[in-house]
Amino acid sequence: xxxxxxxxxxxxxxxxxxxxxxxxxxxxxxxxxxxxxxxxxxxxxxxxxxxxxxxxxxxxxxxxxxxxxxxxxxxxxxxxxxxxxxxxxxxxxxxxxxxxxxxxxxxxxxxxxxxxxxxxxxxxxxxxxxxxxxxxxxxxxxxxxxxxxxxxxxx
Amino acid sequence: xxxxxxxxxxxxxxxxxxxxxxxxxxxxxxxxxxxxxxxxxxxxxxxxxxxxxxxxxxxxxxxxxxxxxxxxxxxxxxxxxxxxx
Numbered sequence: 406x407x408x409x410x411x412x413x414x415x416x417x418x419x420x421x422x423x424x425x426x427x428x429x430x431x432x433x434x435x436x437x438x439x440x441x442x443x444x445x446x447x448x449x450x451x452x453x454x455x456x457x458x459x460x461x462x463x464x465x466x467x468x469x470x471x472x473x474x475x476x477x478x479x480x481x482x483x484x485x486x487x488x489x490x491x492x493x494x495x496x497x498x499x500x501x502x503x504x505x506x507x508x509x510x511x512x513x514x515x516x517x518x519x520x521x522x523x524x525x526x527x528x529x530x531x532x533x534x535x536x537x538x539x540x541x542x543x544x545x546x547x548x549x550x551x552x553x554x555x556x557x558x559x560x
Numbered sequence: 561x562x563x564x565x566x567x568x569x570x571x572x573x574x575x576x577x578x579x580x581x582x583x584x585x586x587x588x589x590x591x592x593x594x595x596x597x598x599x600x601x602x603x604x605x606x607x608x609x610x611x612x613x614x615x616x617x618x619x620x621x622x623x624x625x626x627x628x629x630x631x632x633x634x635x636x637x638x639x640x641x642x643x644x645x
Contacts, residue, residue, distance in 0.1 A: 439645050455644070456569055458637060461621035486644060498645050518645060524623060526637075527644025528569035539570040542614070542641035 406474060406482045408466035410457060412489040415499055424483050425503050431480050435510035436501040437518050443493030451532045453540075455488040455497070458526035462486070469520045477513040479504040484517065486527065516553055522546040561632045563594070568639035571615070574608045584630070591617045592626025594636060614641050 417438060425431045441453050470482045480503040487497055500517045504510040529540040566579040588597045595617065598605045609615055617624045618637045630636065 457644070458566070458568055458618070458621070458639070461618060461637070464621050465623075522645045523642065525644045526568070526618070526639065526642050528640065529643045530569070539640065540643045542643050 406467070406470040408463055408470060408484045408486075410459075410462050410466070410486050410488060412487060414487070414496055415485045417499055417501070420483060420485065420499060421501050424481055424501055428480055428503065430505055431503040432505045433507040433510040434501060434503050435507065435514040436499065437514050438496055439498040439518075441491050441493050441495045441497060449534055451492075451534070453491045454530045454532070455486075455491065456528045456530065457486075457488050461526050465525045466521065469517055469524060472520070473502070473513045473517050476516065477502075477504070477509040478506075479509050479513045482513065482517065484521070486521075486525070488527070519546070519549040519553060523550040561589075561630065561634075563630055563632075563634045563636050565594075565598075566635065566637040568637060570640050571608055571638055575604055589630055590626060591619055591624040591628040591630065591636060594630060595626075595638070598638075609638065615639070616641055 417436060421434055421436065425434060443449060466484050466486065470484060473479065473482055483499065483501045485499040491497060500514050502510045502513045504513070523546050531538055531540060562581060562583050564579065564581050567575050567577060572578050584594065584597065588594055595609050595615070599609050616639050619628045619630060620634055
């Protein structure tokens, strides 16, 4: 269940091909890509810089994927999260999950993203025409993560 | 005991330091106690780490709560709520 924190961009096609290669038990692949939008709360985002906590970032992502593997009947998972300076339309994060069937794949993919948004130590800083500002955490992210605690059964 | 403290993101900018090593008095044995001990330094720690401010903590690179115990040489970090993804 690999996790990678890197500056470089990723190719989802190549990554998924590698993830499911040789595993004939896989019948479903679910994935998510997060990308940089060029508007946030009304100001034009010029660049976004992603800071992280080296060491803890990888540990947190590995823990999240282990939880997903324990909770859902999946074959494998992959998380790639970029750091450094990004521009609008750039890819930020990839989550991909393989499973025999789609229910577990969809649910595990969403679970991993919801936990990543609240538990993985990354911080976004935007450079706007008005100056630099740190992105604020959203209440909806905490609510999404809490949802998984309230409904232990897989979807 | 001695612990290493790291500060990230907006908190690092406010405190103007990315980290420090501190020697703690005996009664400071948890993450929450460390936070209060830093607040007691006064400005800018008092405002940045005030109870009521959204500050997250980790001990040995795992998310921590007020009651999480500290150990000799532990790495403790303070940071704003995370915004990855």
